[in-house]
Amino acid sequence: xxxxxxxxxxxxxxxxxxxxxxxxxxxxxxxxxxxxxxxxxxxxxxxxxxxxxxxxxxxxxxxxxxxxxxxxxxxxxxxxxxxxxxxxxxxxxxxxxxxxxxxxxxxxxxxxxxxxxxxxxxxxxxxxxxxxxxxxxxxxxxxxxxxxxxxxxxxxxxxxxxxxxxxxxxxxxxxxxxxxxxxxxxxxxxxxxxxxxxxxxxxxxxxxxxxxxxxxxxxxxxxxxxxxxxxxxxxxxxxxxxxxxxxxxxxxxxxxxxxxxxxxxxxxxxxxxxxxxxxxxxxxxxxxxxxxxxxxxxxxxxxxxxxxxxxxxxxxxxxxxxxxxxxxxxxxxxxxxxxxxxxxxxxxxxxxxxxxxxxxxxxxxxxxxxxxxxxxxxxxxxxxxxxxxxxxxxxxxxxxxxxxxxxxxxxxxxxxxxxxxxxxxxxxxxxxxxxxxxxxxx
Numbered sequence: 117x118x119x120x121x122x123x124x125x126x127x128x129x130x131x132x133x134x135x136x137x138x139x140x141x142x143x144x145x146x147x148x149x150x151x152x153x154x155x156x157x158x159x160x161x162x163x164x165x166x167x168x169x170x171x172x173x174x175x176x177x178x179x180x181x182x183x184x185x186x187x188x189x190x191x192x193x194x195x196x197x198x199x200x201x202x203x204x205x206x207x208x209x210x211x212x213x214x215x216x217x218x219x220x221x222x223x224x225x226x227x228x229x230x231x232x233x234x235x236x237x238x239x240x241x242x243x244x245x246x247x248x249x250x251x252x253x254x255x256x257x258x259x260x261x262x263x264x265x266x267x268x269x270x271x272x273x274x275x276x277x278x279x280x281x282x283x284x285x286x287x288x289x290x291x292x293x294x295x296x297x298x299x300x301x302x303x304x305x306x307x308x309x310x311x312x313x314x315x316x317x318x319x320x321x322x323x324x325x326x327x328x329x330x331x332x333x334x335x336x337x338x339x340x341x342x343x344x345x346x347x348x349x350x351x352x353x354x355x356x357x358x359x360x361x362x363x364x365x366x367x368x369x370x371x372x373x374x375x376x377x378x379x380x381x382x383x384x385x386x387x388x389x390x391x392x393x394x395x396x397x398x399x400x401x402x403x404x405x406x407x408x409x410x411x412x413x414x415x416x417x418x419x420x421x422x423x424x425x426x427x428x429x430x431x432x433x434x435x436x437x438x439x440x441x442x443x444x445x446x447x448x449x450x451x452x453x454x455x456x457x458x459x460x461x462x463x464x465x466x467x468x469x470x471x472x473x474x475x476x477x478x479x480x481x482x483x484x485x486x487x488x489x490x491x492x493x494x495x496x497x498x499x500x501x502x503x504x505x506x507x508x509x510x511x512x513x514x515x516x517x518x519x520x521x522x523x524x525x526x527x528x529x530x531x532x533x534x535x536x537x538x539x540x541x542x543x544x545x546x547x548x549x550x551x552x553x554x555x556x557x558x
Contacts, residue, residue, distance in 0.1 A: 163237075167471055174195050222517050253288040262530050267305070465533070508558065
């Protein structure tokens with residue numbers, strides 16, 4: 117198999133995976149109705165479920181037979197590391213000071229309604245509406261997504277290059293690009309990219325070591341090839357309502373090709389001296405997301421993680437992935453501050469899709485630590501959110517909300533971003549039941 121010929125010919129012959137199903141129309145039809153607080157928003161949705169106990173409450177292993185407490189998210193949160201560590205490699209923070217010092221932490225929020233499922237949780241964050249038990253995982257949501265609101269109610273001079281949905285996985289997450297709502301729909305969706313599928317998951321080396329691949333690696337590449345082939349054969353006319361400008365399509369095709377061929381070098385969010393084998397899928401998604409931010413400077417980007425879902429069976433790995441996800445967020449923020457377009461003009465929001473149960477299940481890992489599910493108890497409805505940004509816009513080093521008095525809900529994220537980007541007042545009445553998280557802003 118000639119990898120470069122396959123990729124090049126496929127992309128140049130057709131619209132390609134990215135440009136056929138997911139490169140959407142240029143322009144919008146309404147101007148935003150309010151003053152902006154910033155011109156760029158990055159939303160990080162922690163998929164897989166995070167308990168407040170191990171994150172913002174910094175309880176570490178106290179719930180696992182009385183182990184130590186301490187902060188395992190030192191890039192995002194204030195607080196010292198555990199006095200001793202059992203289950204993860206400690207990475208020094210990449211941020212000079214915790215991100216909470218540059219923003220507002222909503223320490224206790226609520227995921228108030230609907231199943232505590234991964235797609236339900238993502239849908240609530242990205243649409244601003246809770247979902248019913250009968251949610252179809254393989255259908256677009258009934259209510260518009262954040263991308264649709266942004267693209268319909270913003271400046272008509274902006275193209276679809278300004279909105280990106282960066283998901284580590286395919287599966288149902290593709291469907292959060294746009295909704296079934298007749299006033300919105302596919303013509304207002306975002307550019308969708310799954311770096312793990314497009315670029316081989318844990319690194320570009322999957323495409324450059326064909327002669328030395330382990331059979332499992334080769335099987336993974338064949339799966340990627342099959343995915344690409346199925347999309348290369350599609351035409352824009354297969355997806356009603358989706359069109360794009362030739363310039364936008366070509367720009368993204370050029371970007372994808374250059375990443376695959378190594379002409380755009382990827383920087384990996386790993387500390388110095390840490391081996392490539394420590395790169396998680398979540399961190400790979402962060403790395404490619406940064407390249408998109410650096411290349412196109414979009415006004416709206418949503419990034420998700422999913423590795424944390426291992427908490428169903430392996431608590432130790434969950435802690436390790438949580439520690440690395442925190443590092444990825446800190447690393448991304450530092451990269452944003454290094455870019456002259458994005459620095460001091462970007463607000464980043466981080467929130468879990470939902471929490472996890474208060475009581476462990478009966479599955480121990482290799483360290484004898486018990487796992488946690490998310491079956492809808494009050495604890496699995498407890499989440500947090502961190503909003504960081506320029507001090508002229510975002511309140512710095514502020515913590516609000518408590519377990520007894522939570523402030524904010526998952527469905528508040530969409531109206532908050534609409535407020536930041538200045539188009540909230542253009543959204544039709546009744547579409548967004550949530551509120552702007554006003555406490556975060558100066």
